[in-house]
Every structure is written in structure tokens, then in C-alpha cells.
Amino acid sequence: MQFGIFSVSDITRDPVSGQTPSEAERIDAIVQIARKAEDVGLDVFAVGEHHNPPFFSSAPTTLLAFIAARTDRLILSTATTLITTNDPVRIAEEYAMLQHLSKGRMDLMLGRGNTAPVYPWFGQDIRQSLPLALENYNLLHRLWRQDVVDWKGKFRTALQGFTSIPRPLDDVPPFVWHGSIRTPEIAEQAAYYGDGFFANNIFWPKEHYVRLIGFYRQRYAYYGHGTEQQAIVGLGGQAYIARNSQDAKREFRPYFNDAPVYGHGPSMEDFMAMTPLSVGSPAEVIDKTLTFREHFGDYQRQLFLMDHAGLPVKTVLDQLDLLGGEVVPVLRKETAARQDPSTPDAPTHASLVQAKYGTGAPRQPRPNANRGDNVTGGSPYQDTTAESRSEYPEL
Amino acid sequence: MSSPDHEPFALVTISAGTSDPSSTRLLADRIADRTCELAACHGRTVTSNVIELREIAADIASALVSQLITPRLQTAIAALSEADGIIASTPVYKAGPSGLFTSFIDILDDDLIIARPVVLAATAGTARHALVVDDQMRSMFAYLRALTIPTSLFAAPEDWGDPALNSRIDRAAVELVLLMESGFARKIRDASWGSYQHEYGSAGGTEVGIDLDTDLMKLAAGGSAG
Numbered sequence: 001m002q003f004g005i006f007s008v009s010d011i012t013r014d015p016v017s018g019q020t021p022s023e024a025e026r027i028d029a030i031v032q033i034a035r036k037a038e039d040v041g042l043d044v045f046a047v048g049e050h051h052n053p054p055f056f057s058s059a060p061t062t063l064l065a066f067i068a069a070r071t072d073r074l075i076l077s078t079a080t081t082l083i084t085t086n087d088p089v090r091i092a093e094e095y096a097m098l099q100h101l102s103k104g105r106m107d108l109m110l111g112r113g114n115t116a117p118v119y120p121w122f123g124q125d126i127r128q129s130l131p132l133a134l135e136n137y138n139l140l141h142r143l144w145r146q147d148v149v150d151w152k153g154k155f156r157t158a159l160q161g162f163t164s165i166p167r168p169l170d171d172v173p174p175f176v177w178h179g180s181i182r183t184p185e186i187a188e189q190a191a192y193y194g195d196g197f198f199a200n201n202i203f204w205p206k207e208h209y210v211r212l213i214g215f216y217r218q219r220y221a222y223y224g225h226g227t228e229q230q231a232i233v234g235l236g237g238q239a240y241i242a243r244n245s246q247d248a249k250r251e252f253r254p255y256f257n258d259a260p261v262y263g264h265g266p267s268m269e270d271f272m273a274m275t276p277l278s279v280g281s282p283a284e285v286i287d288k289t290l291t292f293r294e295h296f297g298d299y300q301r302q303l304f305l306m307d308h309a310g311l312p313v314k315t316v317l318d319q320l321d322l323l324g325g326e327v328v329p330v331l332r333k334e335t336a337a338r339q340d341p342s343t344p345d346a347p348t349h350a351s352l353v354q355a356k357y358g359t360g361a362p363r364q365p366r367p368n369a370n371r372g373d374n375v376t377g378g379s380p381y382q383d384t385t386a387e388s389r390s391e392y393p394e395l
Numbered sequence: 396m397s398s399p400d401h402e403p404f405a406l407v408t409i410s411a412g413t414s415d416p417s418s419t420r421l422l423a424d425r426i427a428d429r430t431c432e433l434a435a436c437h438g439r440t441v442t443s444n445v446i447e448l449r450e451i452a453a454d455i456a457s458a459l460v461s462q463l464i465t466p467r468l469q470t471a472i473a474a475l476s477e478a479d480g481i482i483a484s485t486p487v488y489k490a491g492p493s494g495l496f497t498s499f500i501d502i503l504d505d506d507l508i509i510a511r512p513v514v515l516a517a518t519a520g521t522a523r524h525a526l527v528v529d530d531q532m533r534s535m536f537a538y539l540r541a542l543t544i545p546t547s548l549f550a551a552p553e554d555w556g557d558p559a560l561n562s563r564i565d566r567a568a569v570e571l572v573l574l575m576e577s578g579f580a581r582k583i584r585d586a587s588w589g590s591y592q593h594e595y596g597s598a599g600g601t602e603v604g605i606d607l608d609t610d611l612m613k614l615a616a617g618g619s620a621g
Contacts, residue, residue, distance in 0.1 A: 134614040153619065182595045184605045189615035208596040211603055265461030274463060 001335045002346050003328045004044025005037055005320070006079040006236065006303040009057035012310035015258035020310075023056050027063075029313040030056075033306075034067045036317050038074040040324025046077035046109065046303060051085070051118050061094040068102035075348070076102055079198075079236075079303065080111025080179045084129050085122035087156065088136040092143035092164040099169045104349025109177035109198050109234075110137060112186075128155070134189055137178075141193060144173035147365070147384050163380045170362035175347045177234055177301075180212070187212055191219030196232035196346065198301070206295055213296050230344050234301035235292055237276045241322040245280040251315075252279045259309035282326040289331055290338075298339045300346035302331070396477055396511075396581055403440040404575050406430060407478040411448045411485040411496035418518045420447070422550050423484035425561075426514055429568035430480070437572060444478075446471045448495050455495065458502045469600075472503065476599040480512050480575045481541070487519035487527045492535070500535060504597040510583040512574035513541045514567050516548040525549045540591065542579065544570040 007030060013020040021029065034045040045067065047057050057063060064076040076098070081091060091108075098106050112133045113119075119126040135153045142149050143164040152158040168174065177196035180186035190197040197216040199209045217228035225231070240255075242248035249268065256268045256279070271277055276292065278285040293299065304323065307316045345351070353362055365381040396405070408427055412419030423445075431441045448455065454465040464472070475481065485496035515532045517524070528547040536543050546567040554560045593602045606612070 130611060131614055134611065135619075138614070138617055138619075184595050185611045185615045188607070188612055192616040207600065208603075212595070215605060262461040262463065265457040266463050266465065270457075270465060271463065274465065 001299070001332065001339070002043040002075070002301045003331060004042045004046065004075070004077075004301070004303050005033070005306050005323075006044075006046035006048070006077075007033070007057075007307050008048045008079075008305065009050060009055045010260060010308050011054040011056055012260060012308065013258075014310040014312055015254045017312070025313075026056050029316070030063070030307070031067060031070065032313060033316055033320070034074065034076075035070055036320045037324070038071045040320050040328075042074070042320070042324050042328065044075045044077055044301065044303060046079040048079050049082050049113075050115075051121060052115065061098045064106065065098050065101045068098070068105060071105075074105065076106045077177075078108045079200075080109045080113075082113045082118075083110040083133045083136050083140070084112050085118055085124050086136075088140040089143065089156075089159075089162070089164060091136075092140055093166075095174055096144065096164065096166050096168050099174050099349070100166055104169050104172075104353075106349075107175040107177065107196075107347075109179050109196075111179040112183075124155075130183065130185060131155075134185060137176075137189060141173075141176075144168050147381055148379075167365045167381075169349065170353050170357075171365060172349065172352045172356055172362065175349075175352065177232075182208055182212065184212065184215060187216040188219055191216050191225075191231070192223050194220065194223065194225035196234055196300070198234035198236070199296070200236040210295055217297070226344075227342070229298065229340055229342055232301075232344075232346055233296060233299035234303065234346070235276075235296060235299055236303050236305065237278070237289060237292065238305040239278045239285045239289075239319075239323065239327070240306075241278075241280070241282055241285050241319055241327060243281065245284060248280045248284075255309040255311055263309070282322060282330075285323075285327050286330050286334070289327075290334055293335065293338065298343040300344070396479060396584065400439075403442045404434055404479045404572075405474075405477050406441050406443045406480045406482070406575075407474050408443070408445045408482040409448065409475075409484065409496070409499065410445060411493045411499070412518075413449055413486065413493070413495070415447075415449070417486070418550065418555070419484050419486045419516075420445075422516050422518055422548060423482050425564050426482050426484075426516060426548065426567055426571075429564050430482075430571050433568050433572045434575075437576060439572075439576070444474050446474060446499075448499050451499075452495055455498050455502065459498055464502070468502070471499075472507065472599040475503070476507055476601055478508070478511055479580065480514070480571050481508060482514045482516065482571075483532065483536070484516040484518070485532070487517050487524040490524060491527060491531055492517065497535070500539075503539070504594075504599055504602075505539060506591055506593050506598045506602065507539070508536075509540045509588075509591055510580040511541050512571055512580070513543050514546075514548065514571050515543055516550075516567075518550045520552065522551040522553070525551065542574060544574065546570055 011026045037045045047060050049060050051058050060078050068076055095108055112129045116126045132155050135155055139151055147163055149159055149162045177198045178186050178190035179198045217231040220231035221228045240248055240252035257263055278288040306319050408423045410420045410423045427443050434441045451467050454468045458464055485492040513536050515528050517528045528549050533543050548567055
């Protein structure tokens with residue numbers, strides 16, 4: 001089981017100090033936070049993607065590549081990469097590059113994005129969000145698996161003899177999670193391809209997620225990727241931890257009350273009772289997190305939201321000390337004791353390489369010489385086989 | 396939703412009155428009482444449930460700004476999803492249904508009360524507000540594809556001393572009982588529920604069927620968007 005953190009990348013005024021960090025300060029802070037996540041023994045750092053203030057993360061692969069260079073072990077991911085407003089060709093290229101630079105220490109989570117104005121800024125229409133997401137991913141999936149792609153769809157200009165470069169590291173595509181909270185089509189797509197399914201889980205009622213995750217598991221098995229138990233599930237969560245319960249509540253309350261999205265609404269106590277938010281001692285956070293498994297079954301990745309709502313970076317780093325030092329070690333032990341032994345770990349680059357090649361050497365594509373026309377041609381790599389060559393229309 | 400012929404009608408009142416008691420609730424109660432009497436004449440009993448919006452005002456405000464549906468709201472929504480008939484009663488302050496009332500309607504799923512018979516009622520400090528029921532409430536419930544009954548009820552202060560109000564309440568109750576008796580909402584549910592627009596988890600969390608045979612599902616499984 002992997003444990004980590006995910007950041008929305010909001011730049012929010014600290015309601016206690018009254019200070020709003022600059023973009024520069026917050027970007028520096030997120031790098032510190034990611035490095036700290038590794039230092040305290042967490043497995044995953046994921047960042048969101050936004051294209052409007054007050055967020056900073058418009059270019060997640062640039063940020064994650066930098067973090068990859070400053071870390072050794074941490075898996076870098078997203079929460080989420082917009083599969084709607086990004087060209088799937090650019091996603092294929094950028095994340096393959098990140099995969100190379102991080103030596104495979106990455107995966108990504110796809111989401112649709114629900115900010116209506118972002119769609120037209122990138123030439124899209126939110127009313128087509130779902131078919132756009134599904135079609136884009138069908139293309140992305142092929143771009144990472146076929147050296148040469150001929151493709152025609154409804155939303156993007158057609159491709160003829162296109163090769164997405166660089167080819168994935170070791171010719172093993174990055175693992176993909178699909179984030180959704182109430183869209184069966186996304187669960188179906190995740191299941192069809194044998195990808196992971198992530199429920200952000202910040203808002204209950206959990207009954208819907210339980211059903212949707214159940215549907216994903218059934219369909220994962222239906223498509224022959226394994227048993228329902230072996231389907232790859234991730235969950236979001238949110239915590240604020242202090243040595244004792246009273247301090248945690250007192251410290252976090254002003255941030256809760258002013259938080260984007262849920263602030264100025266329900267009381268913190270109601271929100272804790274009704275959602276996965278834990279505000280309390282390490283033992284309380286552990287107890288609550290362990291209930292997720294009871295609701296959703298064995299799962300492979302637990303991400304916590306720890307750095308939002310204007311919490312100052314020092315507080316976030318202290319939180320990570322408690323999360324990594326006291327909470328996660330117990331969660332690892334308790335989860336291992338409770339999990340079905342047949343539950344697999346989340347795929348990593350190493351496990352995917354192993355699954356594809358066994359003890360053999362991974363494929364390392366070497367391009368043919370440029371023919372002078374700057375187009376790929378039908379056989380871009382020295383080992384490209386005849387069947388993967390592009391078919392050109394007859395003139 | 397019931398209701399084979401022997402089961403009681405589930406009647407749910409939404410009252411946005413702000414005092415206790417309120418004239419808005421009083422109007423709704425008179426309609427509910429008359430409905431029960433008439434149903435009894437037709438050999439049917441009624442279980443009557445009241446959603447007092449003033450008691451869940453904070454929950455409604457929270458839901459509007461945070462997407463969080465509290466257990467008390469879940470209870471109210473579940474009652475509506477089971478209702479055979481609905482009485483919706485609100486005060487009018489500024490030439491429109493009260494904000495508390497419209498806020499509650501705003502948080503309901505669009506498909507929660509499709510085809511359910513609804514009595515529309517409003518109270519106001521002046522008869523100048525009388526058309527709010529027909530002009531605003533009726534279109535709001537039309538959006539929800541509920542079946543508003545023909546008679547609108549409105550009570551300005553002078554109406555409380557006028558027997559004509561009671562005769563309109565009688566008319567409304569007759570209309571409501573006949574529509575509940577017809578089983579129209581249930582028949583729509585049986586005959587064409589799938590042709591209305593739903594989302595996963597809509598209709599108050601009851602709409603959880605997944606149709607695998609759609610264009611989007613085929614696209615999800617590697618097909619083309621056509």
C-alpha cells in the first residue's frame with residue numbers, strides 16, 4: 001500500500017496571519033513539501049493542474065521533473081492531469097519525458113476538470129467534457145503503445161503516421177489512474193484498460209463511491225485484468241494532526257472556517273462526521289483512515305490533502321513529520337495485517353517492466369536516421385516491425 | 396413512492412414559513428388536512444410528513460456553498476423521493492418565493508420529483524404578490540418536471556377571513572387526491588423513467604443503475620465518438 005500527499009496548488013491567504021503567499025513563495029514551498037514527503041518516508045507526491053488564479057500548478061510536468069531531480073525515491077504523480085483541455089499528444093510527450101527524467105518514478109491521474117471557463121480558453125466545450133475525456137484517453141493510450149499512430153476522432157485533428165516522442169521509458173507506458181466521483185463511464189474506461197481508479201473521497205456520502213468502486217472492480221474483472229480484489233483503487237483523504245485532539249482542532253479551525261470550497265459552510269465537527277476529514281491526534285487519524293478500507297475494500301494508494309487553505313509551509317512540514325513519523329507507519333502495519341494476501345500493490349515502473357519483460361532486457365528504441373524531410377515516416381525506429389507501420393491512403 | 400391501492404399515500408409538505416407557527420405552515424396544514432379527509436372518503440389513508448425549512452436552514456445554506464448534504468437534508472430528500480403528493484408552501488417577501496424556499500429547491504436533484512403531483516401555495520403581506528405562485532413557483536416545478544395541480548393557492552391577510560380561500564383549498568385537495576389516486580407518477584416511473592435525464596447517484600441517490608449499452612460506454616471501452 002502506498003501513502004502520500006496531494007496538493008491542489010491553491011495560493012490561499014493564511015487566515016491567522018493575514019498574509020497571502022506570493023506565487024514564488026508558494027512554488028518554493030511545494031518543492032520543500034515534496035522533498036519533506038520523501039524525507040518522512042511517504043511514497044507519493046501528487047499535484048493538481050489549474051489554469052487560473054489563485055492556483056500555481058499550470059505546468060505539472062515541469063514541477064514534477066524538478067522535484068524528481070531533488071529526490072531519490074518518491075513517486076511523482078498528478079491530481080489531476082486534465083484529459084479534456086490538454087491535447088493528448090502533448091500529455092503523451094510531456095509525461096513520457098517526465099518518465100525518462102525521473103527514471104520511472106512517476107505515474108499520473110487523469111481528471112476532467114470542472115472549471116467551465118478553462119474549456120473555451122483551450123478551445124473546448126465543457127458540455128462535451130465526458131466524450132472529450134474518453135476519446136482523448138483512447139488516443140493517449142495508443143500513443144504510448146504504438147510507435148506509429150494513424151488516428152481519426154471527433155475532437156482533435158487527425159493523425160497520420162504520427163510517432164509520439166520520446167517513447168516511454170523501457171517502452172513501458174506510465175501507469176494511469178482515472179479520478180472520478182460519480183461518472184460510471186470513467187470507471188468503465190479505467191476497467192477496460194486495466195488502469196487504476198481513484199475516488200477523491202473528500203465529499204461523502206460515501207455510498208455513491210462504494211457503488212462506483214464496486215462497479216469498477218466488477219468491470220476490471222470482466223475485462224480479464226484480474227479478480228475484483230486485484231483491481232487498483234486509490235482514495236483521497238484529508239487530515240490535520242497534532243499531539244492531542246484539542247490542539248489539532250484549535251489550530252486547524254481558523255483554516256477550516258475560511259477554506260476554499262467548504263469554508264463558511266458546515267461546522268468542522270459536522271464536516272468531520274460526514275467526510276473523510278480527520279482533525280485530531282495521530283491515533284484518531286489512524287482510526288479514521290482505517291475505516292476507509294472497511295467501506296471500499298483493500299486498496300493500493302492513500303493520498304492526504306495537507307497543504308491547502310493557507311496553512312503556512314512550516315505548519316505543513318510539521319504536519320508531514322507527524323504523518324510520516326507516527327501515522328503512516330501504523331497504517332502500513334495495520335493495513336498489512338488486515339489486507340487479503342492476494343491484494344496486489346499499486347503498479348510501479350519496476351513492476352511493469354518485470355511484467356512485460358520478465359528477466360529479459362527492456363526494449364530501447366533507437367531512431368532511424370532523419371530522412372531529411374522532418375517527418376516520421378512509416379518506420380521511425382530501427383526495430384519497428386512491419387505491422388506497426390503507418391498505412392497511407394492511396395492517392 | 397407507494398402505492399398499490401391498499402397502501403397509504405405519502406404526502407410531504409415543504410414549508411418555508413419563518414415563525415412557529417407561521418401562516419405559511421397554516422396554509423399548508425389546511426391543505427394537508429383537507430387532503431387526508433378527502434382521501435379517507437376514497438377509502439385511502441395518508442401518512443403526512445412535514446419538512447420545516449426553518450429547522451434545516453443552516454444545512455441548506457451549507458449545502459449551497461459546500462456541496463455537503465447533511466443527514467437532516469438527506470432525510471428531507473428521502474421523504475420527497477418517496478412522496479406520492481407534495482405541498483409546497485412559501486412566504487413571499489420581494490415579489491418572489493422566499494430565498495429559503497428557492498435555496499432548498501436549488502439543492503434538489505433535477506430528477507427527484509418527476510411527475511409527482513404538487514400543490515403550490517404562498518402567503519404574503521399584500522395581495523399584490525398573488526401571481527408569484529403562477530408566475531414563479533409553477534415554472535420552478537415545471538423545470539423539475541413535477542405535475543403542478545391546476546389550482547394555485549395564495550393567501551394575503553384578508554384571505555384568512557374569506558370562505559373563498561377554503562373553497563380553493565377544497566378544490567386543490569380534490570385535484571391532489573385524484574392525481575395521487577391515478578398513480579400517474581408511478582406509471583411514468585414504470586413506463587419511461589429511463590428517458591428522462593439522470594446522473595449517476597441522482598434522484599436523491601436512488602438513480603444508480605448503469606446502462607452499459609450507450610454510445611459513451613462504448614467510447615469508454617475503446618470505441619469511437621462517431
